[in-house]
Amino acid sequence: MIKKIYEKLNNILSVYIFGNPNRFNYNIFNFFYRTIICKNNKKNEKINDLVKNGYFKGSKASKEFIDLIRENIINKKDIDKKTTEFLHQDKIENKKKNIAFNVDPSFRNKIIEFIKTDFKDDLLALENYYNNKISIAQIQVKRNLPLENKEYYNKYARTKEFEIYSNYYHVDFYVNTHLKMFINLQDVKKEDGPLHIYSKPSTRKFIKKNKYKNRNNYQCKELDGLYVNSGMVGETLFANTTECLHRAGIPEENHHRDILFISFIVIPEKFDNNKSFLDYYDKLDQNVVWSHNNSNVVFKTKPKRLKDTFNLFKKYYVSKMI
Ligand SMILES: [Fe+2]
Numbered sequence: 001m002i003k004k005i006y007e008k009l010n011n012i013l014s015v016y017i018f019g020n021p022n023r024f025n026y027n028i029f030n031f032f033y034r035t036i037i038c039k040n041n042k043k044n045e046k047i048n049d050l051v052k053n054g055y056f057k058g059s060k061a062s063k064e065f066i067d068l069i070r071e072n073i074i075n076k077k078d079i080d081k082k083t084t085e086f087l088h089q090d091k092i093e094n095k096k097k098n099i100a101f102n103v104d105p106s107f108r109n110k111i112i113e114f115i116k117t118d119f120k121d122d123l124l125a126l127e128n129y130y131n132n133k134i135s136i137a138q139i140q141v142k143r144n145l146p147l148e149n150k151e152y153y154n155k156y157a158r159t160k161e162f163e164i165y166s167n168y169y170h171v172d173f174y175v176n177t178h179l180k181m182f183i184n185l186q187d188v189k190k191e192d193g194p195l196h197i198y199s200k201p202s203t204r205k206f207i208k209k210n211k212y213k214n215r216n217n218y219q220c221k222e223l224d225g226l227y228v229n230s231g232m233v234g235e236t237l238f239a240n241t242t243e244c245l246h247r248a249g250i251p252e253e254n255h256h257r258d259i260l261f262i263s264f265i266v267i268p269e270k271f272d273n274n275k276s277f278l279d280y281y282d283k284l285d286q287n288v289v290w291s292h293n294n295s296n297v298v299f300k301t302k303p304k305r306l307k308d309t310f311n312l313f314k315k316y317y318v319s320k321m322i
Contacts, residue, residue, distance in 0.1 A: 011214075019204030020243045021212065022171045025309045030176040030243065032313060037320050039131045046122065046238075047129045053199035054244040055227070058122045058236035061183050065114035066234050069185060073101050073141050074258060098165040100292045101141040108290060112136065112279050115262065119181075122238065123264075123278065130177065130266045131320045135280035137178075137297040138263040138289055141185070144193055146251045153250060154220045163215070167248045169196075169206070170215040172241040175309070177266035177316065178301035182237045185258035188230045193251035195229040195237070195259075202226070203245045212245075265301050268315035 010024040018027040034051075041047055049056035103111065115136065116123075127134050144165050147153070152162060172178065188194045198206050202225025212218040228249070229237050239246065251257055267280055281289055281297045288295040303309040 015204075015207055015212075018243075019200065019207070020171055020245070021207065021214065022173060022242055025303075025306050026173070026175045026242065029303075029309050029313055033176060033316065037131050037316055038129055039322065041125070041128060044125050044129075047125055050126075050129070050238065050240065053201075053227075054203075055197060055199070055237055055239035058181065058238045059119050061234040061236060062114065062118050063234065065111075065118055066183075066185060068107065068110060068114065069141060069260060070258075072107055073103055074143070074185065097145045097147055099143040099145070101143070103139065103141060103290050105286065108282070108286065111139065112282060116276060116278055119236070123276075126179070126238070126264070127321075131322060132177075132266045132268070132316055133271055133277040133280070133319075133321075134179075134264050135267050135277050135282075135297075136262060136289060137265040137281055137300075138261075138291070138295050140261045140292065142259055142261060144248055144251060144257045144259070146193075146253050146255065150250065156219055157217050160216060165248050167250055168215040169198075169212070169218060169245045169247045171203075171243060171245060174242050174298070174301040175303070175312065176240055176242045177268075178242055178298065179264045179266075180239050180241045181262040181264065182229060182239070183260040183262070184231055184233050184235045185260055187233050188235075188257055188259075189255075190228065190230055190249075191252040192230070192255045192257045193249035194231075194257065195239075195246060196222075196249055197227050197229065197237075197239060197241075197244050197246040198223070198225055199227065200240075200243050203243065206245055263298055265297065266316065268300065268312060268319060270319035 011021055013024045014020060014022055014027050020027070040051060046056040123134060147164055152158065153167065158168060182195055202223065205225060206212060206223055209223060210219040210221055267277060271277060288297050303312045
């Protein structure tokens with residue numbers, strides 16, 4: 001009972017003061033991180049977009065990077081046609097509508113090297129903004145397929161059971177030192193079910209106008225501020241999914257969306273040198289970074305209690321670069 005009241009109060013205060021449905025203590029953390037630790041370089045347009053809207057279009061992934069993933073992970077059967085059965089074992093199917101592809105260890109280092117080179121400038125700008133080193137926390141290659149009973153998804157109230165791939169509007173329950181990147185592994189058109197995201201100011205409007213209570217309960221009406229992340233193969237989006245309402249689009253019949261998701265976290269540790277720490281967690285434990293489930297690394301930005309949230313902030317403060 002007390003927990004319920006606390007959660008409700010937490011949510012009401014968050015929406016009223018910060019304009020998003022994330023936890024109140026996380027929003028407090030975000031406020032202080034932004035005010036005390038962040039270094040906002042106003043000359044960088046991408047960082048300006050991140051601060052103002054909560055997302056920005058990143059650099060384009062190289063053709064070599066996309067080909068590596070398409071040929072060796074998604075279209076494996078094209079390379080080894082005899083082993084289609086193996087291909088089947090090699091991916092996890094969630095109700096057959098959401099496929100997570102396993103990434104063979106032999107390709108993992110190459111993928112990380114591509115991320116380091118292709119997005120070098122974006123990642124450097126982010127590190128300077130967050131004023132702490134950044135590492136990859138999780139990498140997932142996924143395919144979203146059309147869902148049955150499309151009308152169901154327009155209902156006011158829906159159950160979690162039918163949310164197959166984060167296709168209800170939500171924010172990710174982490175603090176804002178958790179950042180997601182979406183890389184198009186194909187040309188993504190409207191009918192392929194692109195990511196839908198609202199900027200930070202539009203998130204506030206969405207909550208009010210659509211009577212947003214939680215991800216299962218709101219009026220399903222898109223508003224003017226919606227950003228639909230369609231685009232060409234290789235195009236990318238960095239997003240603060242902890243403060244912007246977002247959902248996966250649902251592909252139309254005979255369409256799908258192949259996407260590479262990368263979660264980055266700001267590392268709550270002090271380093272003496274200025275090299276890249278992008279593979280920091282991958283070096284510690286590969287299984288965690290490449291797993292299909294939310295990993296321990298990602299959970300570093302999900303403190304449980306108020307005290308843990310404060311301690312995390314303290315760590316970031318002590319480790320900040322300047
Ligand atoms: Fe999400």
